[in-house]
Amino acid sequence: ALGIKMKDLRHPIPNWVTAGKTVRQLIEELQTFENLDMPVRISLDGGETHQGISLVMKRDNSLCLLVNSEAYYRTEWQAFKGSQSRDA
Amino acid sequence: ALGIKMKDLRHPIPNWVTAGKTVRQLIEELQTFENLDMPVRISLDGGETHQGISLVMKRDNSLCLLVNSEAYYRTEWQAFKGSQSRDA
Numbered sequence: 001a002l003g004i005k006m007k008d009l010r011h012p013i014p015n016w017v018t019a020g021k022t023v024r025q026l027i028e029e030l031q032t033f034e035n036l037d038m039p040v041r042i043s044l045d046g047g048e049t050h051q052g053i054s055l056v057m058k059r060d061n062s063l064c065l066l067v068n069s070e071a072y073y074r075t076e077w078q079a080f081k082g083s084q085s086r087d088a
Numbered sequence: 089a090l091g092i093k094m095k096d097l098r099h100p101i102p103n104w105v106t107a108g109k110t111v112r113q114l115i116e117e118l119q120t121f122e123n124l125d126m127p128v129r130i131s132l133d134g135g136e137t138h139q140g141i142s143l144v145m146k147r148d149n150s151l152c153l154l155v156n157s158e159a160y161y162r163t164e165w166q167a168f169k170g171s172q173s174r175d176a
Contacts, residue, residue, distance in 0.1 A: 011169040013161040020140025024124035027115055029144040030152070036112035038152045042130040044139055046157040047147070051132055052108025056117040059135070064118070064126045066154065069134040073101040081099040 023064050042066055111152050130154055 021029070030040075041050035051068040059065055109117070118128075129138035139156040147153055 011166050017142045017157050017161050020127050022125050023118050023121050026128050027118050030111050030115050033111050037110050039108050040114050040152045043155045046160045047153050047155045054105045064128045065135050067131045067135045069105050072134045073105050078099050
């Protein structure tokens with residue numbers, strides 16, 4: 001996705017960065033938090049920017065996805081709702 | 089972040105999209121999965137693309153962040169490691 005394949009990188013990325021976590025591992029880590037009322041945010045840039053979780057879903061019976069859907073609702077969905085009002 | 093403020097949107101985004109989840113709510117939803125060995129992936133585009141979780145962290149005692157750090161390790165970190173080898 002980022003252009004260069006992992007095996008082509010000069011300095012191999014540490015395993016913890018790419019290994020990922022299972023549902024079980026994530027539950028265990030979340031349970032160590034003292035304050036369970038903190039909001040959870042997801043980040044794809046090392047924590048620099050982050051978004052809330054819109055929904056938790058299972059895909060193809062093989063992945064658990066934590067999804068933010070705000071971008072869609074700010075763009076395509078606005079156009080879709082616009083077209084609906086014009087039809088009414 | 090996406091240019092247009094939420095209050096300026098013509099069609100208000102449904103609350104579930106932006107409300108987010110607390111640590112407690114996320115644990116509860118994750119516990120409903122039958123297969124706890126599925127990998128968890130995070131997505132900021134409604135599920136179209138997704139990445140694994142590199143680490144779970146607390147920030148400022150007020151946020152729980154689920155972070156993918158792969159982009160950093162493919163770019164800046166490569167340069168940093170490169171500069172280290174030249175110094176050696």
